[in-house]
Amino acid sequence: MIKQRLLRLEKTAKKRIAEINADKQRKFEEQGNAFKRAIFDSLSDEHLRLLRDFLAESNPAVDQSLTYTVRDGIPIDVKPGGKLLAWINDRYKDFAEGLPVSVAPVIAEAIINFKLEEGQYDLPDNGSNCEDCQLTVPISITECPLCGGRCGYRAYQFKHSK
Numbered sequence: 204m205i206k207q208r209l210l211r212l213e214k215t216a217k218k219r220i221a222e223i224n225a226d227k228q229r230k231f232e233e234q235g236n237a238f239k240r241a242i243f244d245s246l247s248d249e250h251l252r253l254l255r256d257f258l259a260e261s262n263p264a265v266d267q268s269l270t271y272t273v274r275d276g277i278p279i280d281v282k283p284g285g286k287l288l289a290w291i292n293d294r295y296k297d298f299a300e301g302l303p304v305s306v307a308p309v310i311a312e313a314i315i316n317f318k319l320e321e322g323q324y325d326l327p328d329n330g331s332n333c334e335d336c337q338l339t340v341p342i343s344i345t346e347c348p349l350c351g352g353r354c355g356y357r358a359y360q361f362k363h364s365k
């Protein structure tokens with residue numbers, strides 16, 4: 204009797220866990236889709252093409268990891284689409300925290316043209332953001348393409364920490 208009851212209970216619990224996992228999976232996929240929409244909506248046709256070309260011709264797992272590294276003192280220059288992909292992948296954590304994301308043309312150009320100096324290993328954001336909307340931007344951007352706010356190293360944190 205007890206054994207039967209336990210088996211029933213186990214069955215119910217397993218069903219419930221499967222439901223919870225399916226729900227989590229669905230929410231995860233919805234969030235991923237919303238992220239992709241936000242990114243693609245901000246990309247110009249030209250930058251979207253660079254990204255698509257890179258994905259079609261390269262092995263993103265290998266190539267984009269080399270995007271911003273220096274070998275023998277020489278910055279490795281990867282295709283523009285690889286740089287964009289590395290930046291976009293890095294923005295998911297912003298999106299998951301509820302922060303705005305954008306690869307507006309001015310941002311995309313800054314990412315593509317970003318040059319590492321010897322000894323640097325950072326991505327071009329280097330802690331730079333908008334003091335008003337907290338958009339993460341490359342260090343060379345001084346005015347936010349989303350809201351017009353001033354951008355700089357930890358600008359949001361400096362403005363809002365007082």
Ligand SMILES: [Zn+2]
Nearest residue numbers: 333336347350
């Ligand atoms: Zn802003």
